[in-house]
Amino acid sequence: MSKLKPQLRPGLFLPGIILSFLAGSALSEEALRVASYDIEVQLQLAEKSLSAREHIRYTNHSDYLIDTLYFSLYPNAFRDENSLFLRGYEKLRKRCKRENNWASLDIKRIVLGSDQLDLSSQLMPLSEHDMTVVKLPLAQSLRPRESPDIHIEFDVKLPEVIDRLGYRGDNFIIAQWFPKLGVFEGGRWKCYPYQQNTEPFADFGDYRVKITLPENFVAAACGYLQSERDNGDGTRTLGYYAPSVHDFAWAADPSYEIFTDTVDQIEIELYLKPDHTNKAGRILSAAKEALSYCSGRFGRYPYNKLTIVDTEIAGNGMELPTMITIGVRYFPFCWNRFEQAVVVHEVVHQWFYGMLASNQAEEAWLDEGLTTFVTAKILEQMFGEGNFVDFCGLQFGAYQMDRLTYLWEPSTDPIYQPGWEFDSELSYFASTYSKASLALKTLEGHLGSEVMDSVLVIYSRKFRFRHPTTFDFISIAEEVSDEDLSWFFAPVLFGTEVCDYAVSEINSEKREENEQLVYDHRIKLRRLGEMILPVEVKIVFADGQEIFKQWDGSAGHHEIELQSSSPIEVVVIDPDRKNHLDVNFNNNSKTSLPQADAVFKLQTRIFFCIESLLQWVTAF
Amino acid sequence: MKTIDHFLKGLKNSLASWRLGIVLFVFKFICALFLVIPLNALLSESFEHNLYASSFLTRLDLTLIIDFIQSNIQGLKVYLVFFLLTLVAAVLLNIFLSGAIFRLLCDGFRRGYYSFTIGHFFRLSGRYLFRLSRLFLYSLLFYIVVIAFHLVFAELSKAIFGGFSASFRFAWIFVRLAITGFLAMLVVMTFDYAKIHVVSVRHIKVKMTIKEAMIFVGKNFGGAVLLYLLLILGLAATVAIFWGLDRGLGLLGTSTIVLILTFLLQQTLSVVRSFYRLLIFSSQISFFDDNKKVLPRFQEEQEEEESAEST
Numbered sequence: 066m067s068k069l070k071p072q073l074r075p076g077l078f079l080p081g082i083i084l085s086f087l088a089g090s091a092l093s094e095e096a097l098r099v100a101s102y103d104i105e106v107q108l109q110l111a112e113k114s115l116s117a118r119e120h121i122r123y124t125n126h127s128d129y130l131i132d133t134l135y136f137s138l139y140p141n142a143f144r145d146e147n148s149l150f151l152r153g154y155e156k157l158r159k160r161c162k163r164e165n166n167w168a169s170l171d172i173k174r175i176v177l178g179s180d181q182l183d184l185s186s187q188l189m190p191l192s193e194h195d196m197t198v199v200k201l202p203l204a205q206s207l208r209p210r211e212s213p214d215i216h217i218e219f220d221v222k223l224p225e226v227i228d229r230l231g232y233r234g235d236n237f238i239i240a241q242w243f244p245k246l247g248v249f250e251g252g253r254w255k256c257y258p259y260q261q262n263t264e265p266f267a268d269f270g271d272y273r274v275k276i277t278l279p280e281n282f283v284a285a286a287c288g289y290l291q292s293e294r295d296n297g298d299g300t301r302t303l304g305y306y307a308p309s310v311h312d313f314a315w316a317a318d319p320s321y322e323i324f325t326d327t328v329d330q331i332e333i334e335l336y337l338k339p340d341h342t343n344k345a346g347r348i349l350s351a352a353k354e355a356l357s358y359c360s361g362r363f364g365r366y367p368y369n370k371l372t373i374v375d376t377e378i379a380g381n382g383m384e385l386p387t388m389i390t391i392g393v394r395y396f397p398f399c400w401n402r403f404e405q406a407v408v409v410h411e412v413v414h415q416w417f418y419g420m421l422a423s424n425q426a427e428e429a430w431l432d433e434g435l436t437t438f439v440t441a442k443i444l445e446q447m448f449g450e451g452n453f454v455d456f457c458g459l460q461f462g463a464y465q466m467d468r469l470t471y472l473w474e475p476s477t478d479p480i481y482q483p484g485w486e487f488d489s490e491l492s493y494f495a496s497t498y499s500k501a502s503l504a505l506k507t508l509e510g511h512l513g514s515e516v517m518d519s520v521l522v523i524y525s526r527k528f529r530f531r532h533p534t535t536f537d538f539i540s541i542a543e544e545v546s547d548e549d550l551s552w553f554f555a556p557v558l559f560g561t562e563v564c565d566y567a568v569s570e571i572n573s574e575k576r577e578e579n580e581q582l583v584y585d586h587r588i589k590l591r592r593l594g595e596m597i598l599p600v601e602v603k604i605v606f607a608d609g610q611e612i613f614k615q616w617d618g619s620a621g622h623h624e625i626e627l628q629s630s631s632p633i634e635v636v637v638i639d640p641d642r643k644n645h646l647d648v649n650f651n652n653n654s655k656t657s658l659p660q661a662d663a664v665f666k667l668q669t670r671i672f673f674c675i676e677s678l679l680q681w682v683t684a685f
Numbered sequence: 686m687k688t689i690d691h692f693l694k695g696l697k698n699s700l701a702s703w704r705l706g707i708v709l710f711v712f713k714f715i716c717a718l719f720l721v722i723p724l725n726a727l728l729s730e731s732f733e734h735n736l737y738a739s740s741f742l743t744r745l746d747l748t749l750i751i752d753f754i755q756s757n758i759q760g761l762k763v764y765l766v767f768f769l770l771t772l773v774a775a776v777l778l779n780i781f782l783s784g785a786i787f788r789l790l791c792d793g794f795r796r797g798y799y800s801f802t803i804g805h806f807f808r809l810s811g812r813y814l815f816r817l818s819r820l821f822l823y824s825l826l827f828y829i830v831v832i833a834f835h836l837v838f839a840e841l842s843k844a845i846f847g848g849f850s851a852s853f854r855f856a857w858i859f860v861r862l863a864i865t866g867f868l869a870m871l872v873v874m875t876f877d878y879a880k881i882h883v884v885s886v887r888h889i890k891v892k893m894t895i896k897e898a899m900i901f902v903g904k905n906f907g908g909a910v911l912l913y914l915l916l917i918l919g920l921a922a923t924v925a926i927f928w929g930l931d932r933g934l935g936l937l938g939t940s941t942i943v944l945i946l947t948f949l950l951q952q953t954l955s956v957v958r959s960f961y962r963l964l965i966f967s968s969q970i971s972f973f974d975d976n977k978k979v980l981p982r983f984q985e986e987q988e989e990e991e992s993a994e995s996t
């Protein structure tokens with residue numbers, strides 16, 4: 066395993082604090098190979114199925130004896146209506162039933178080592194109704210450092226795209242398609258049945274995959290294309306190599322058109338359907354921008370290729386190591402940037418998922434929250450505030466999106482929670498993406514952007530090619546800031562309390578003292594939510610003087626009494642907008658004079674809109 | 686040239702019937718006021734003493750709007766129900782008023798004068814209420830047919846043009862929208878002529894008015910469409926002028942006086958649009974009278990009216 070010195074983008078200033086943290090530790094360019102896969106797969110076009118042979122080299126890097134192997138067989142999530150996954154999505158379940166659209170992964174033969182004994186009959190599903198995880202009890206436990214070879218022959222029946230697997234016409238997206246070992250960590254297997262809001266979790270390894278498909282198909286896959294063979298029977302075989310990754314997926318379509326570009330010696334290959342080639346420039350430039358941004362901060366992108374594939378799946382985009390998918394639309398107007406937003410999001414995942422391979426099933430916020438947070442920063446840098454939509458002066462960006470979803474479900478679930486325990490998909494999204502991103506922005510407000518940058522930089526470099534946990538992140542944040550941050554993380558990550566502070570009253574009395582006017586002020590602040598965070602208050606007087614007060618935010622209400630020679634103009638809670646978890650910014654300030662003009666403008670605009678609406682509905 | 690002539694005659698008649706325009710404007714103004722008052726109470730509570738509200742002077746800060754909606758979600762749900770009910774009431778009330786308005790417009794155009802007393806106005810409103818309401822329901826039926834056509838046409842287009850380039854299919858969406866828009870315009874136009882029948886012929890049946898109107902539009906298709914297109918063009922030009930003036934005012938800053946001027950400009954447009962409704966109808970009466978020479982029962986009706994007024 067080669068170790069290199071940290072490679073920093075020239076011109077990017079890294080504060081001394083980061084260099085001191087990283088001193089002595091080199092930035093790894095490769096992962097510890099735990100599970101490597103050699104797969105030969107054939108796409109049967111007419112049957113819409115795959116038949117494959119897989120050879121896994123697994124090494125027990127733990128200090129425990131392993132007596133069972135756990136495999137995840139994701140396509141079985143769509144095997145029948147009783148699967149855990151479909152029981153979590155009633156609408157999808159009904160649709161599959163109605164369309165008779167099912168998928169499956171069947172292991173035909175499994176052999177350990179040089180033994181020729183087929184063990185497939187000994188595979189046991191984790192639960193009676195769900196075949197997405199099977200376990201294989203071993204006759205002889207694996208000792209630490211023991212490295213058995215596992216040979217599997219399997220067939221996959223593909224569905225018409227469900228979730229992230231299948232075909233639509235001639236377009237194939239083949240993700241989570243092969244028997245894959247779980248992660249053995251802390252003396253137990255972490256291999257989760259595929260269910261609602263549960264994303265896969267796997268170890269790093271090298272993947273060598275040979276894909277045989279009809280010769281007219283264009284294929285896109287993780288890693289690098291290394292060999293290409295015409296089989297002379299109307300098919301060809303493409304050999305891919307993806308080193309130091311924890312997953313492998315591919316897509317194929319006869320009509321793909323390929324566009325390429327490079328940034329920092331990384332080749333970007335974009336596979337677009339002919340209808341969507343008008344989007345090539347936008348997608349490539351967004352990918353370049355995101356790769357540059359992340360490489361410069363979170364450690365160099367260690368592969369020299371990134372593949373982007375246009376394919377339609379649930380959720381519109383999907384992250385895979387060295388590859389991302391995106392559902393492109395022809396829609397040519399440039400006031401919407403949803404595609405760029407998806408591309409940036411998935412590119413950022415190359416770090417927070419790809420290299421920092423956290424347990425997505427149990428603590429999804431680590432990759433989705435961090436990715437959403439960094440994506441918003443990149444998009445703001447690229448397009449300003451209206452980075453999703455900028456239409457006739459109306460600006461809607463990643464930040465508004467986060468506020469919107471967070472406020473929809475602010476207290477249903479905590480951020481830190483296994484995916485399957487979330488109340489709904491919306492609540493999962495609101496917590497692990499939006500609330501987590503806003504929480505990180507709030508932390509940034511508290512620590513300052515330089516310290517926050519350092520936290521992310523050090524976290525991403527220290528845990529590169531590893532499986533960092535929430536507690537790793539917290540300890541880095543505390544170490545870098547040199548502060549006990551439990552007051553922040555405890556309620557924000559692990560609680561469901563709502564944060565809402567308000568300025569409720571300003572009472573001022575005027576009197577004369579030594580022939581001078583003196584004002585006695587009583588300012589009342591209130592805590593309307595249960596979450597307790599420290600509060601900063603700014604008081605501005607008519608003569609321009611400003612004073613700042615602190616409140617620990619713990620009591621239900623708090624009074625500030627003060628005297629001044631001038632009346633109060635405005636009282637503002639959190640004047641620099643550091644707390645993005647406060648669910649209502651509109652009660653964070655109180656001005657003594659009404660904002661008559663602004664309210665008049667808003668009200669008259671609305672009035673005119675209603676008049677115009679009436680004009681339409683009363684046209685009869 | 687004839688089209689412009691009808692347009693000008695319509696313009697003359699609608700200006701002469703200024704009282705009716707004012708009735709339409711005041712009606713909309715009061716309905717809008719009724720709809721906006723509860724919302725204004727919520728807006729004032731959130732924004733009146735809110736430091737960040739000042740951003741509304743220069744732009745619409747969606748973060749504040751999102752917070753406003755989420756923190757008032759229960760109140761806004763109740764408001765939405767109130768809003769929809771009021772809207773339905775406004776539509777019904779508008780049908781009630783339009784009987785008198787259309788009839789008086791016809792009188793003004795055909796006799797050169799009309800009598801505008803409250804009693805007469807409401808008597809006419811009452812007289813045509815039932816038939817205009819039924820006509821309104823029929824028009825909804827026609828709109829549903831147009832929408833259904835749009836959907837079927839969309840499916841058909843998908844089947845026919847599925848293999849064509851994306852840019853062609855995208856452009857085709859606009860062609861489809863234009864076709865649907867044109868059909869909707871035909872419905873609006875036909876029902877305007879049906880209304881002219883309703884207020885011109887005393888005992889004519891509703892179904893008959895639609896049939897007559899369709900025959901009329903069929904026979905005078907080119908002229909009727911041309912007139913309507915001219916009217917739409919005029920409206921578009923009016924709105925464009927408003928938009929330009931609004932932008933111009935926006936450049937003058939956000940002082941109270943500019944805000945008041947902007948409000949007055951908005952209300953001016955509202956008045957103009959009310960008159961425009963009269964203009965559309967008047968021009969169509971002119972076109973109708975010019976092309977539908979024989980309408981014996983109308984004569985009958987008019988004589989009956991005149992004798993009633995003289996006694």
Ligand SMILES: [Zn+2]
Nearest residue numbers: 410414433436
């Ligand atoms: Zn994501």
